[in-house]
Every structure is written in C-alpha cells, then in structure tokens.
Amino acid sequence: MTAHTDPVPFDSGFVxxxxxxxxxxxxxxxxxxxxxxxxxxxxxVTRYSDARALLADPRLGKDAQxxxxxxxxxxxxxxxxxxxxxxxxxGAGFDMHMLNMDPPxxxxxxxxxxxxxxxxxxxxxxxxxxxxxxxxxxxxxGESEVDFLDAFAFPLPIRVICExxxxxxxxxxxxxxxxxxxxxDIDAEASAQAAGDMAQYLTELLAxxxxxxxxxxxxxLIEVSEDEDRLSEAELISMVFLLLVAGHETTVNLIGNGVxxxxxxxxxxxxxxxxxxxxxxxxxxxxxxxxxxxxxxxxFTTEPITIGETVIPAGEFVWxxxxxxxxxxxxxxxxxxxxxxxxxxxxxxxxxxxxxxxxAPLARMEAQIALRGLLAHxxxxxxxxxxxxxxxRNSSLIHGLRDLPVRPAPLS
Ligand code: HEM
Numbered sequence: 001m002t003a004h005t006d007p008v009p010f011d012s013g014f015v016x017x018x019x020x021x022x023x024x025x026x027x028x029x030x031x032x033x034x035x036x037x038x039x040x041x042x043x044x045v046t047r048y049s050d051a052r053a054l055l056a057d058p059r060l061g062k063d064a065q066x067x068x069x070x071x072x073x074x075x076x077x078x079x080x081x082x083x084x085x086x087x088x089x090x091g092a093g094f095d096m097h098m099l100n101m102d103p104p105x106x107x108x109x110x111x112x113x114x115x116x117x118x119x120x121x122x123x124x125x126x127x128x129x130x131x132x133x134x135x136x137x138x139x140x141x142g143e144s145e146v147d148f149l150d151a152f153a154f155p156l157p158i159r160v161i162c163e164x165x166x167x168x169x170x171x172x173x174x175x176x177x178x179x180x181x182x183x184x185d186i187d188a189e190a191s192a193q194a195a196g197d198m199a200q201y202l203t204e205l206l207a208x209x210x211x212x213x214x215x216x217x218x219x220x221l222i223e224v225s226e227d228e229d230r231l232s233e234a235e236l237i238s239m240v241f242l243l244l245v246a247g248h249e250t251t252v253n254l255i256g257n258g259v260x261x262x263x264x265x266x267x268x269x270x271x272x273x274x275x276x277x278x279x280x281x282x283x284x285x286x287x288x289x290x291x292x293x294x295x296x297x298x299x300f301t302t303e304p305i306t307i308g309e310t311v312i313p314a315g316e317f318v319w320x321x322x323x324x325x326x327x328x329x330x331x332x333x334x335x336x337x338x339x340x341x342x343x344x345x346x347x348x349x350x351x352x353x354x355x356x357x358x359x360a361p362l363a364r365m366e367a368q369i370a371l372r373g374l375l376a377h378x379x380x381x382x383x384x385x386x387x388x389x390x391x392x393r394n395s396s397l398i399h400g401l402r403d404l405p406v407r408p409a410p411l412s
Contacts, residue, residue: 007034009034026047055351059302097239113239116223116224137378140378141378153252156370166209179248265338268339273375279375281342286367293349296319322348384405
C-alpha cells in the first residue's frame with residue numbers, strides 16, 4: 001500500500017471525527033500527507049510500530065529555530081526574518097524550552113528540570129490533590145445537571161499546576177483563559193495576545209520569586225539554574241510556560257474524555273464500581289482509547305526517511321499520530337473498544353523516546369484521584385442532555401470536548 005498522493009485536508013471535519021478518519025488512513029497505508037488550513041503540509045504516521053520507532057529516531061529533529069526557518073522558507077521565502085540579538089530568529093518569546101530542542105540542549109534542560117520536579121515533590125501533592133478533588137465533587141452534589149468540564153475537569157489541573165509552580169490563586173482564571181486561547185489556534189490574534197500577556201506575567205512572577213523564595217517548583221527551578229548557572233532567563237521563562245501549558249490542557253482532557261468513555265460504556269463503569277482496584281488500569285485505558293493529544297508536536301526530517309513504500313524527503317514535517325497508533329489493531333486487538341480490564345501498557349499517549357512526557361506521573365496521579373473520587377461520590381453518574389456526537393474543540397493538537405453535560409445522580 002502507498003500513501004494517498006493528494007494531501008488529506010486536516011480541517012475541522014477531520015478533528016470532529018478524529019478516530020474514524022485516522023482509522024481510514026491507518027488501513028489505507030502507514031503514512032499520509034495532511035495539509036492544514038494555512039496550507040502547511042505534514043506527514044502523519046498512523047501505525048503503532050512505525051510511530052514508536054519514529055519517536056526514537058535521531059534523524060528527526062525538533063529544534064524550534066529550524067522549524068521556524070522551514071515554515072518561513074515555505075510561506076515567505078523572500079521575507080525579511082526577524083532576528084534576535086543573539087542571532088537567533090525571534091519567536092514568540094518563550095520557545096526556548098526542551099520540547100523545542102534537540103540534544104545536547106534538550107539533555108541539559110531536561111536534566112535541570114528533573115532535579116527540581118522530583119517524584120517526592122509530586123507525591124507531596126497527593127493530599128492537596130485529594131482535597132481539591134473532594135471540594136469540587138462536593139460542590140457538584142445536589143445539582144441536577146452540570147458541565148463536568150467547568151465543574152471539575154478544568155479547575156482540578158489548573159489548581160494543581162498553579163500550586164506546584166507557586167502561581168498566585170487570583171491569577172488562575174487568567175491562566176485558563178491564556179492556555180485556552182493559545183491552544184485553540186483558530187484565532188491567531190487572540191493567541192498572540194495571550195502569549196504576550198502570559199510572558200509579561202511570568203517575567204514578573206520570576207522576579208517576585210527571586211525576592212521571596214517559596215517551597216514551590218518555580219523557586220526550585222530558579223535555585224537549580226543559579227547553582228549550575230546553566231539556564232538563561234529566557235530558558236527559565238520558556239520552561240515555566242511549557243510546564244503550565246503542557247501540564248494543564250492535557251490533564252483536563254484526559255479526565256473529560258475518560259469520563260465520557262465511562263458514561264458511553266455503562267458496563268465498564270459498572271465493572272469499575274464493582275472493583276475499584278481497576279482504577280489505575282482504567283486511567284491507562286482512557287489514555288490509550290481517547291487520549292488528549294491527536295498527535296505529537298512537529299518534528300522535521302533531517303534526511304530522507306522511508307516508511308513502508310513512501311520516502312519522506314529531508315526538511316519535511318512529521319507527526320506521530322498518537323490517537324491512530326493507540327487503536328492500531330496489530331498492537332491493541334479491538335482497539336476501538338474501551339475495556340478497563342485490558343492491558344493497555346505501551347500506549348503512546350505520553351509519547352516515547354527522549355521527549356517522553358515529563359509530567360506523566362503527575363497526570364496519572366490526578367486522573368486516578370479524580371476517578372476514585374467520582375466513583376465514591378457519584379456511582380450513578382449519567383450523561384446529561386447531550387447530542388449523539390458531542391462537539392470537539394477546534395484545536396489542531398488537543399483532542400478535547402467543548403463541554404460534557406452530566407447528571408451527578410439519576411433524575412428522581
Ligand atoms: C511532553 C502528553 C501531562 C509536561 C509530552 C509529550 C506528550 C505528552 C505526548 C511528547 C510530545 C512530543 O514528543 O511531541 C501528555 C499527556 C498528559 C500530559 C497526555 C496528561 C494526560 C503533563 C503534565 C506535565 C507535562 C501534567 C507537567 C506538569 C510535559 C513536558 C514535556 C511533555 C515538560 C516535554 C518533555 C521533553 O521535551 O523532554 N507530554 N502530557 N505533561 N510533557 Fe506532557
């Protein structure tokens with residue numbers, strides 16, 4: 001089988017019907033060229049074994065400077081390129097983070113953050129996460145119908161990540177607004193404005209933390225960077241930006257998509273109720289079945305790469321189609337069915353290779369606590385007034401719902 005010769009439009013029709021579209025592509029061939037609304041072509045790899053191999057392949061790069069150059073070459077080859085003082089192309093202001101870097105810079109930044117973002121620091125958050133989860137669930141009780149995203153799935157992760165970093169409570173709503181605008185990338189102007197506002201706030205926040213150190217991750221990052229003198233101010237701001245954005249919207253949609261899967265599969269919900277020991281496995285199955293990212297972030301080929309019978313030339317963009325790979329029947333039999341008793345280990349929802357999600361233990365802990373709380377408070381939770389197909393958000397990366405109406409208890 002070869003890939004489609006004409007690029008497949010990656011538009012809102014695709015995003016709204018993600019799994020069916022990915023399944024079609026996966027059956028038709030291992031790699032396809034998609035083109036987004038702005039005309040940027042990207043190759044997407046749809047099968048599990050190829051996607052996993054690709055994510056560990058050093059012939060693919062992530063360096064933001066090269067990505068910026070490739071985009072400019074395609075869309076505005078003659079345009080003057082904005083250059084920063086250090087000779088780099090100026091980007092959004094906080095693009096100097098590890099998800100935008102290749103070794104050795106990636107290795108240096110990841111090592112530093114790992115020193116501050118320890119397993120102990122995450123475990124210490126457990127009682128606080130349980131408390132926040134309890135508060136939110138208690139507030140839902142007695143309601144006949146609520147939007148589960150508003151009432152629970154959004155506030156939990158944003159409160160946790162702000163607490164972890166030491167961000168002022170009063171700015172939580174701003175953060176939600178900024179990350180929303182950044183990721184729902186349809187309105188470029190709103191997105192740029194949000195990026196600017198966030199950069200300004202983070203600069204002020206870092207200055208304040210230097211004055212008044214706290215017992216938080218941000219202070220730890222500042223200390224680590226000063227001790228080792230190996231993290232520039234721009235890298236520090238970019239790191240905080242990455243942690244906030246990567247750590248928030250993803251977890252929201254793991255919880256939202258996961259609860260939808262339970263409500264649409266009442267026999268699975270019943271199995272969990274009967275045996276809460278299945279919760280940790282159920283979270284993994286939620287990640288596999290309907291994880292929060294459609295695909296990875298952009299990588300580019302540094303040399304031609306062959307997948308099946310297709311040669312992707314050098315200098316082209318590639319995505320690993322996580323949602324397609326996670327339902328590949330070759331790896332996960334009956335991949336389209338949600339089964340909390342299956343063994344979903346090896347799923348790619350957190351990526352693979354050197355950029356494997358740094359926050360996976362935190363995201364898992366939050367989702368497990370959320371699910372246990374939900375089972376205890378609302379064992380009869382039901383889908384509220386919802387159309388057959390709940391609308392998905394208009395993002396080109398995040399696979400999440402616009403809203404999720406639920407009834408905490410059956411209507412009496
Ligand atoms: C990287 C998924 C939660 C921080 C990634 C990647 C994926 C991912 C797929 C790799 C992207 C790529 O290779 O292009 C998820 C999912 C989450 C989640 C599904 C929740 C369910 C979090 C949380 C944090 C976090 C809670 C931090 C608090 C990061 C960071 C990276 C990353 C820093 C970049 C790592 C690197 O470049 O070395 N995540 N993530 N993520 N994630 Fe997560």
